[in-house]
Amino acid sequence: MGSKINIKNLNFFYGADQALFDISLKIPERQVMAFIGPSGCGKSTFLRVLNRMNDTIPIAKVSGTVKIDGKDIYAPKTDVVALRRKVGMVFQKSNPFPKTIFENVAYGIRINRMHKDKTDLEERVEKALKDSALWDEVKDRLNTSAFGLSGGQQQRLCIARALAVQPEVILMDEPASALDPIATQKIEELVVELKEHYTIAIVTHNMQQAARVSDRTAFFMLGKLIEVNPTERMFTHPDEKLTEDYITGRFG
């Protein structure tokens, strides 16, 4: 299985503060890789490196190479807009637009001019909502405000919105941290289903969640990558003492 994302000697700075130290890592295609570690360890920063979302922070600085499908996304000629279409993102707090449910999903399709006509647009929206397991719950109220949905539904709407632009990679930044157990379970089932078609990088605080959904797990601490291994091995025989201490709850 080839690696979709290949990161070499990545360093990341907020002004003078270094947030990530010399990270090298490969993310295999069509797998779920989970990123765990204590708060402030740089896992969210790392995730936002992959779709260049940190570009919005003026003092952010990156060194090293990040290659997706063999192309360096920090090369000067990179089209960031095209990159973000290919690398979708789901945020910690659901962030639907102040529009209808339909228009939330249609937004990405429209701005990227992916649809042939109105029927095509409707089909794409329906497919995205079905893929995110939300269709049955919203099909009768597509034209109502997205704010009328529950927290879990809003988060799945955000996933549908990301899927609608047909990305290849999906980054998820603690997508279930604000949700109740039932909504969390739905998101987790969704992640497992989605990896058939997508490469997924998921940041989570919840180690059981990492164990349930991911194929491989990476453990970050204080901006350094401590260990990356197949999830099962990580949670049974980790290579590093630090990983074991964290996973067994000796600190955290």
Place this chain on the structure above:
Amino acid sequence: MANDIAHNRRKFVSGVMTSLTAACATFVIAILVIILAYIAYRGFSAISWEFLTETPKPVGEGGGIGNAIVGSGIMTVLASLIGLPIGIGAGVYLAEFGDKWFGTTVRFFADTLIGVPSIIVGIFVYTLIVLPMTRQSGFAGSLSLAIIMIPIVARTTEEMIRLVPKSMREGALALGAPQWRVTWNIVLPAAASGIATGAMLAIARISGETAPLLFTALNSRFYNFYVDQPMSSLTVQIYNFATGPFEVEHQMAWAATLILVGLILIINIIVRMFTKKKY
């Protein structure tokens, strides 16, 4: 025992301070209520259909403020057409790209401009437009009103846009939306009701301005729909009535004031309805 004394003292001081601030708050309401009541008392009897529709006539022959209402309306609309797009545009710039030295400069100048007495704006437009055109005009009046509006609208627009959560912008950026589209169809709609409120408040503010119109739009005794001609306005008409020597003119000044205050009140009520509609 000592505790009881301290406790009673605290209760006493607290009671005094509460009453003092309550008195100040009542004073604020009282001023407005007294002004409104007095205007209504003095002005109401002079209001009639004729007063609302006719043009001013020589003293003793009746007449009205119809042309002044129309003139104020035209100049307010024209000023809004000039001032709102520029003000909103500047506000969008300040909020989205205004973190460098240029934004800071613009913000400082806008804040200063808000504090400039409106008569100075009037003199400025007088020099810039009226002198070259050799006559006062509704356009010159509108322009001075627009200049007063722009910094207010720019700053309120900026504030409102800054209230749009960052997560919403990031959501759109993450879908591959270019910056301008994020601003145009995510941030602006999200801030729309707030921006509309700022715009209405600016409109309410300029519809009460007299000083900048004295030099620029002057006044007119007739219905005038051409903005290159001198144009009547409610505020300047009130000024003329009030400075006249006759009691009947003063009466009309009160009536015209009542109309003006009523119109501004209506604008403010519309603003309230706008702001209430938020989720």
